Amino acid sequence: MSLSQIEYFVAVAEQGHVGRAAAKLCIAQPAVSRQIRRLEDELGKSLFVRTPRGMKLSEAGAIFLRRARAILESVQEAANEVRGTARCTRTS
């Protein structure tokens, strides 16, 4: 599992579409698609329900989403804190 995978996962969860998420992340759709799949493989569970209209979070996906967001936020905070920009939790 990698941070990018988590990042991609959150993006797809938020957008509901792999393609949409890819656009937002500024990378190609297949890259996102593949990383999501690997993440699911590693976790041994489907994170999304594939519909012909896009991707819908599965139950496991919903659980993971909260954790994923927390992780990304922690990483941000850690980086900021070390860089000296501790203060508040400004995400940019």
Add this chain to the structure above:
Amino acid sequence: MSLSQIEYFVAVAEQGHVGRAAAKLCIAQPAVSRQIRRLEDELGKSLFVRTPRGMKLSEAGAIFLRRARAILESVQEAANEVRGTARCTRTS
């Protein structure tokens, strides 16, 4: 920044030696060395003070260590929770 980098960082911090940490992680010493360096580059701060006797945590390193541990733990928990091993925080 990647999860492996964080993992390596924690290992080095705990061991006080790059070589020692590498052995524990079952990878070669230069690999760890490089990842630590990249992490430092990315954060723009030295995480360790290099001594002829090993590596000592710098102030920034000490700060980051707490965060790093928390992040790794979060990732573990997230994975466990999704896999169905939600219960307590059993790490295995």
Add this chain to the structure above:
DNA sequence: GGCGTCCAATACCGTTTGGATCTCGCGTTC
């Protein structure tokens, strides 16, 4: 029912990243 659209998944390829091995440089120790 055939066609165009919209979606994700797959195949293939070039590039990048990560690890292994070998080597060097610097201190310490005797």
Add this chain to the structure above:
DNA sequence: GAACGCGAGATCCAAACGGTATTGGACGCC
């Protein structure tokens, strides 16, 4: 000053990642 312990650099190779092109399935429209 020779030997040891330690981290860092250089080089090579394999695995991972991302991009382009393409396929396959479901839906809407004519």
